[in-house]
Amino acid sequence: MPFKKLHPTIQEKLENLEITSPTEIQKKGIPVIKSGANVYCTAPKDGGKTTALILTTLQKLKFxxxxxAPRTIVLVENKEKALEMYDxxxxxxxxxxxxxxxxxxxLHIDTQRSEIFEGVDVLISTPITLNKLFLLNGVNTSQLKMLSIDDAEFLKQKKSYxxxxxxxxxxxxxxxxxxxxxxxxTLKKFESYFMQYAKKVSI
Structure with a gap:
């Protein structure tokens, strides 16, 4: 069971949230993501993908x-999705x-830059905002271990892509x-760039 092999604090949180058994994508995906490979995780809507993202991120950071400098980045489509992910x-x-x-x-880019400089472990953002921060040297990526993208279909939008x-x-x-x-x-195209040798986990 993937949950049994996660950090004790994660197991405790899952128990408090009354999440007792993994969904199919969590069962298949979590061990592959924990291996450190680049991964495409595909599953139907409400299949547990976002929870898998959160659990593997927290596992990587060991609480x-x-x-x-941020060690993990989570990219989402827009402000609404960003705030949902934060919650x-x-x-x-x-x-x-x-x-x-x-x-x-x-949110004003200078505000974000100064607040990020104070120290973050998980940075949730949109590709457009994150790119602006990069151009302003507002994010140090030297410690970055993982970048996850939730509901990645939005990358069909030219600006985000x-x-x-x-x-x-x-x-x-x-x-x-x-x-x-x-x-x-669109997503398959990334195999020629940063998703080289990616593993695929599909439900």
């Missing part, structure tokens, strides 16, 4: 705040020392995990 993370990180920060287009391609070129080394309902041609 320990380290330094000031979902807080269910697991409340009463811990992990620092989760959320940014989006409507272009921003992600720019971001990927600024990152020297990290694990990329894309979550979607299916691998469409």
């Amino acid at each position: 320990e705040p380290v330094g000031t 979902a993370f807080v269910k697991y990180t409340r009463y811990t020392d992990l620092r989760v920060y959320v940014g989006y287009e409507q 272009t921003a992600l391609m720019s971001i990927s070129q600024s990152i020297e080394k990290c694990q990329f995990v894309l979550y979607s309902e299916k691998i469409d041609p």
Whole structure:
């Protein structure tokens, strides 16, 4: 059972949330993501992809705040999705020392930059906002271990796609995990760039 092999604090949080058994995508996907490979995770809507993203992110960080530079980044489509993702993370990180920060287009970029500099472990953002931060040297990627993208179908939008391609070129080394309902041609194209040798987990 994937949950049994996760960090004790995660198991405790799952118990508090009364989540007792993994969904199919969590059962198949979590062990592959934990291996450190780049992964395409595909499953139907409400299949448990977002929870898999949160659990594997927290597993990677082991609930320990380290330094000031983000060690994991989570990309989403827009402000609404960013705030939803933040709320979902807080269910697991409340009463811990992990620092989760959320940014989006409507929040002033200088505000985001100064707040991120104070220290974050998980950075939730949109590709467009994150790319702006990169261009302003507002995010240090030297400690980055993992970049996950939730409901990645939105990358069909040209601005988001272009921003992600720019971001990927600024990152020297990290694990990329894309979550979607299916691998469409846009997402498949990433295999030629930052998703090389990616494993595919599908339900």
